[in-house]
Amino acid sequence: MASFHVSAPPTAEEAVRELASGAPGEVAVLAGGTDLLLDLDEGRARPARLVSLRNLPWRTVVWDGAELVVGSTLPLRALETVAGLGERHPALFEAVRAVGGVALRHRATLGGNLGRSAPASDLLPVLLALDAEVDLVGPGGARSLPVDRFLRASRETALGRGELIRAVRLPEPRPSAYLWQRVRPANDISQLSVAAAYSPSDRRWRVALGGVPPRPVLVPEASTPLDGPAPSPAAVAAGARRIAEHPALVSDRRASDEYRRGLVGVLYTRCVRAAARRAGAAA
Amino acid sequence: MTGDGARITVNGRTAPITEVPGDERLLDTVRWRLGLKGTKEGCRTGECGACTVLIDGQTALSCLTLTREIEGRAVTTIEGIPDAPFGRAVLDAFAEAGAFQCGYCTPGFVVALAGLLREEGRSAPLRQLLEELGANLCRCTGYAAIARAVELARARGP
Numbered sequence: 001m002a003s004f005h006v007s008a009p010p011t012a013e014e015a016v017r018e019l020a021s022g023a024p025g026e027v028a029v030l031a032g033g034t035d036l037l038l039d040l041d042e043g044r045a046r047p048a049r050l051v052s053l054r055n056l057p058w059r060t061v062v063w064d065g066a067e068l069v070v071g072s073t074l075p076l077r078a079l080e081t082v083a084g085l086g087e088r089h090p091a092l093f094e095a096v097r098a099v100g101g102v103a104l105r106h107r108a109t110l111g112g113n114l115g116r117s118a119p120a121s122d123l124l125p126v127l128l129a130l131d132a133e134v135d136l137v138g139p140g141g142a143r144s145l146p147v148d149r150f151l152r153a154s155r156e157t158a159l160g161r162g163e164l165i166r167a168v169r170l171p172e173p174r175p176s177a178y179l180w181q182r183v184r185p186a187n188d189i190s191q192l193s194v195a196a197a198y199s200p201s202d203r204r205w206r207v208a209l210g211g212v213p214p215r216p217v218l219v220p221e222a223s224t225p226l227d228g229p230a231p232s233p234a235a236v237a238a239g240a241r242r243i244a245e246h247p248a249l250v251s252d253r254r255a256s257d258e259y260r261r262g263l264v265g266v267l268y269t270r271c272v273r274a275a276a277r278r279a280g281a282a283a
Numbered sequence: 284m285t286g287d288g289a290r291i292t293v294n295g296r297t298a299p300i301t302e303v304p305g306d307e308r309l310l311d312t313v314r315w316r317l318g319l320k321g322t323k324e325g326c327r328t329g330e331c332g333a334c335t336v337l338i339d340g341q342t343a344l345s346c347l348t349l350t351r352e353i354e355g356r357a358v359t360t361i362e363g364i365p366d367a368p369f370g371r372a373v374l375d376a377f378a379e380a381g382a383f384q385c386g387y388c389t390p391g392f393v394v395a396l397a398g399l400l401r402e403e404g405r406s407a408p409l410r411q412l413l414e415e416l417g418a419n420l421c422r423c424t425g426y427a428a429i430a431r432a433v434e435l436a437r438a439r440g441p
Contacts, residue, residue: 006305034347038328054352101418103335103342186417187330
């Protein structure tokens with residue numbers, strides 16, 4: 001492993017300045033480090049400097065009765081233990097619980113999952129299905145992006161030079177569910193996953209695919225057949241057929257295209273049914 | 284980053300970390316700098332749990348923790364577990380259940396279980412504790428005895 005220097009600026013302004021002063025690849029952001037440190041060990045990234053976010057006041061979570069705002073450096077374990085999370089955002093609760101073990105979740109963060117944009121991230125498909133907004137701060141000031149526009153490809157995001165993720169906002173509680181498949185449940189990464197959420201405000205479903213390259217994606221053609229909070233078996237079957245045709249279901253080192261195409265309909269059907277049960281319970 | 288009086292506490296004793304480079308892992312600091320060899324290196328990628336320690340009472344993977352990132356905080360390794368909440372109960376439970384074969388994964392399991400019991404209490408469902416210990420691997424596959432130790436420790440309390 002190449003050696004690097006770590007700084008831990010006390011303010012966001014300073015962190016942005018330090019980040020912006022480095023060439024891409026020369027400087028990297030350190031949040032929980034659970035993913036970045038593996039890249040450094042393997043030599044996949046060789047930054048000379050890391051800017052640690054540990055001193056920034058972003059380990060926050062605010063629930064105002066409608067919107068949930070999660071600070072980017074809040075450890076996932078702290079998010080998981082927020083009272084009521086499992087009732088209001090069940091898919092997010094399930095996705096957080098799917099990440100590593102408790103010890104890993106004491107360090108891993110939502111901001112890190114977004115900034116690192118790993119195709120197998122359990123959080124990203126759920127953030128897509130919940131219409132999360134990503135709040136950024138950078139040399140040009142603050143801006144917000146829908147997560148679908150924030151994510152670009154594996155390890156590629158809309159983050160500009162010197163920009164940091166400050167928080168993630170979820171606009172409303174949604175009956176939702178998240179299901180995944182892996183070789184070993186406890187400490188592997190997902191080969192394939194599905195998130196489904198029903199929005200009570202626009203009465204539409206969002207379905208997202210995870211564990212696929214180059215990044216988790218929304219699958220509108222699998223949500224349009226779903227007619228209302230309690231979709232009919234025929235509607236779910238139609239959605240399952242459509243999602244199996246998605247071009248992201250390819251072969252890579254985690255799974256074959258054949259395996260993924262065979263599995264996706266099962267995950268989708270169970271996921272939509274679980275979310276619909278929760279929609280029924282909420283109504 | 285050096286010469287600034289930075290320190291951590293390890294098992295109740297202050298350890299200066301001013302000489303620790305920014306890229307050093309807590310695992311290497313406790314094993315090689317402090318000579319506490321109870322904490323084991325397994326996969327070094329956060330998948331096996333062998334290197335689990337407590338930081339301010341919470342479980343953490345020392346292989347994925349940069350020592351300088353936890354400046355000012357309190358670390359408990361397996362050597363300090365007898366004095367930690369649930370530590371003695373977990374050690375006794377592992378001994379009583381014979382919950383080890385080669386023993387390499389044991390420090391990680393013991394620290395992880397003590398941390399879980401402290402966070403979730405004895406009322407946590409047994410199934411949940413076992414599920415959460417799923418992130419610790421025993422390559423001898425001595426899981427039945429480990430599960431029995433979890434049951435015993437939970438029944439015993441801090």
